[in-house]
Amino acid sequence: MELDSIYTELISEHSRSTEHKHHLECPNMSLKGRNPSCGDEITLELQVEDGYIKDASFVGIGCAISQASTSIMIDLIKGESVAKARHLANLFLRMIKREELTEDEEEELDEAFALKNISNMPARVKCAVLSWHTLEEAFKEAEGIQ
Amino acid sequence: MNNTVKFKADFPLLGKPMGNNPLVYLDNGATTQKPLEVIKAITEYYDSFNANPHRGAYELSIKATDIYENARIKTQKFINAKYSHEIIFTKNATESLNLVAYSYGLSHVGAGDEVLIAISEHHSNLVPWQYVCQMKGATLKYIYLEEDHNLSQRDIEEKITEKTKVVAVAQVSNVLGLINPVKEIVARAHEEGAVVVVDGSQSVPHMAVDVQDMDADFFVFSGHKMLSPMGIGVLYGKEKLLNDMPPFLMGGDMIDYVEEQHTDYAPLPAKFEAGTQNVGGAAGLSAAIDYLNRVGFEYIEKQEKELTEYAISRMKEMDYIELYGCDSSRDNKTGIVTFNVKDVHPHDVSTIMDAHGVAIRAGHHCAQPLMIYLKQNATCRASFYFYNSKEDVDKFIEALSKVRGVLGLGA
Numbered sequence: 001m002e003l004d005s006i007y008t009e010l011i012s013e014h015s016r017s018t019e020h021k022h023h024l025e026c027p028n029m030s031l032k033g034r035n036p037s038c039g040d041e042i043t044l045e046l047q048v049e050d051g052y053i054k055d056a057s058f059v060g061i062g063c064a065i066s067q068a069s070t071s072i073m074i075d076l077i078k079g080e081s082v083a084k085a086r087h088l089a090n091l092f093l094r095m096i097k098r099e100e101l102t103e104d105e106e107e108e109l110d111e112a113f114a115l116k117n118i119s120n121m122p123a124r125v126k127c128a129v130l131s132w133h134t135l136e137e138a139f140k141e142a143e144g145i146q
Numbered sequence: 147m148n149n150t151v152k153f154k155a156d157f158p159l160l161g162k163p164m165g166n167n168p169l170v171y172l173d174n175g176a177t178t179q180k181p182l183e184v185i186k187a188i189t190e191y192y193d194s195f196n197a198n199p200h201r202g203a204y205e206l207s208i209k210a211t212d213i214y215e216n217a218r219i220k221t222q223k224f225i226n227a228k229y230s231h232e233i234i235f236t237k238n239a240t241e242s243l244n245l246v247a248y249s250y251g252l253s254h255v256g257a258g259d260e261v262l263i264a265i266s267e268h269h270s271n272l273v274p275w276q277y278v279c280q281m282k283g284a285t286l287k288y289i290y291l292e293e294d295h296n297l298s299q300r301d302i303e304e305k306i307t308e309k310t311k312v313v314a315v316a317q318v319s320n321v322l323g324l325i326n327p328v329k330e331i332v333a334r335a336h337e338e339g340a341v342v343v344v345d346g347s348q349s350v351p352h353m354a355v356d357v358q359d360m361d362a363d364f365f366v367f368s369g370h371k372m373l374s375p376m377g378i379g380v381l382y383g384k385e386k387l388l389n390d391m392p393p394f395l396m397g398g399d400m401i402d403y404v405e406e407q408h409t410d411y412a413p414l415p416a417k418f419e420a421g422t423q424n425v426g427g428a429a430g431l432s433a434a435i436d437y438l439n440r441v442g443f444e445y446i447e448k449q450e451k452e453l454t455e456y457a458i459s460r461m462k463e464m465d466y467i468e469l470y471g472c473d474s475s476r477d478n479k480t481g482i483v484t485f486n487v488k489d490v491h492p493h494d495v496s497t498i499m500d501a502h503g504v505a506i507r508a509g510h511h512c513a514q515p516l517m518i519y520l521k522q523n524a525t526c527r528a529s530f531y532f533y534n535s536k537e538d539v540d541k542f543i544e545a546l547s548k549v550r551g552v553l554g555l556g557a
């Protein structure tokens with residue numbers, strides 16, 4: 001395994017970034033995601049209005065990969081529609097499951113595409129998908145309530 | 147040839163590369179590698195002696211029975227039990243602990259009673275007692291730690307009372323790696339009439355154990371952490387206690403007579419060994435005990451102590467390493483070194499070390515209450531065995547020194 005294909009500069013930078021790591025002032029959605037076996041634990045906070053993600057942030061502890069993946073995800077979904085965010089989550093999870101994506105789809109994932117190599121590391125897949133799963137769950141839960 | 151080179155040559159897996167690097171295996175607390183001799187004993191059982199023991203009057207079945215029962219006698223001598231029928235074979239330490247919790251715990255712990263365990267227990271010696279206490283309306287109490295991570299002497303003295311029915315402690319914690327004063331705990335518990343369950347998972351592979359001298363009421367361990375295959379474990383219990391306990395699993399082999407509405411259970415040890423047992427595993431365990439006796443615990447303890455002291459001294463030179471259980475004032479450290487790298491999550495440490503061929507453990511080590519107590523989300527653990535060498539420690543230190551750099555942090 002080549003370490004520099006996993007801990008790329010982009011990923012280490014995102015893993016150290018605190019830009020999105022804080023509480024929101026008035027989140028209307030919040031969901032905890034945990035990987036009990038690693039001890040990764042994040043809480044995702046969203047402010048959703050009229051079907052758009054006005055603001056998003058997270059707090060929690062985890063490895064570089066889970067933290068970077070979360071930071072990248074928030075970059076991507078902030079300002080997007082809920083439908084778009086769910087579509088991206090679906091693409092991301094498909095990529096990690098090593099399903100074939102079209103070039104356009106890869107492009108849509110933008111920086112998140114840098115996490116593709118994690119799909120070769122079974123022990124770390126859970127870290128990469130934690131935030132995306134949590135995002136999906138948050139929307140599913142919200143759907144259930146409505 | 148020096149000793150570790152000689153021992154390593156006995157372990158086929160230790161000679162295999164991991165990716166582009168030679169394997170440096172430092173996760174012996176999780177499971178040890180197996181010497182060829184043990185692998186051969188298992189193979190030999192299956193290619194020459196396989197039959198269901200205790201069930202056939204033909205030669206093969208008799209031979210299989212011999213292999214199984216000889217393993218029991220060997221285990222008895224290994225931990226110095228009084229009788230071989232005090233040795234019950236199980237799947238692992240976890241099953242042994244569950245057997246004690248279900249059979250002894252549920253029938254001897256009542257409402258208002260207390261069970262006392264250490265905060266450093268492995269989940270396998272914690273969750274079953276939580277269950278017993280919940281089912282019975284009893285209270286689960288904890289021995290906490292001193293500054294230097296040894297068990298609190300004050301808690302040992304004050305928390306064992308006439309209400310205490312069971313004290314369950316590891317002889318060595320799988321995270322802190324410190325030898326606990328089990329003999330003293332047993333003596334104190336017996337004054338109050340409590341029984342003591344000692345989890346020997348991390349002690350038996352590394353030091354000579356004498357259950358009679360310790361006076362433990364129950365003592366458990368797993369074969370796979372001491373060179374044996376996975377799937378064979380041991381429960382030792384004092385004859386009188388085991389005789390008075392209800393069976394745990396029921397069915398074939400654990401009975402004398404079965405009528406429509408009544409069953410007479412078989413005497414020990416069969417009473418606690420329902421169903422077809424892991425004879426191949428017992429053959430492996432037997433070979434492992436022979437191997438360990440030949441190496442000798444004097445050597446094992448000395449080698450592990452040297453490696454551990456060397457590793458800790460090198461790690462203390464790195465100011466970004468935080469150590470746990472490595473500053474005991476009691477000369478009771480074993481080959482388990484738990485640590486964190488500042489600003490780096492243990493899983494990243496382990497992935498980066500893995501890229502250098504160094505296998506360590508990262509996570510909560512099945513000891514979440516201890517992690518919470520230590521205020522750590524997770525930790526890394528390197529654990530040595532007698533076949534590890536000083537060069538292994540050097541490679542470990544070298545890999546460790548690269549971790550922060552890979553993540554773009556300063557050294």
Ligand SMILES: Cc1ncc(COP(=O)(O)O)c(C=O)c1O
Pocket residue numbers: 175176238239240241268270271316318319320345347348368370512
């Ligand atoms: C102290 C301790 N107790 C219990 C266990 C459980 O062992 P097993 O998983 O083999 O049942 C372990 C090992 O994981 C351990 O280190």
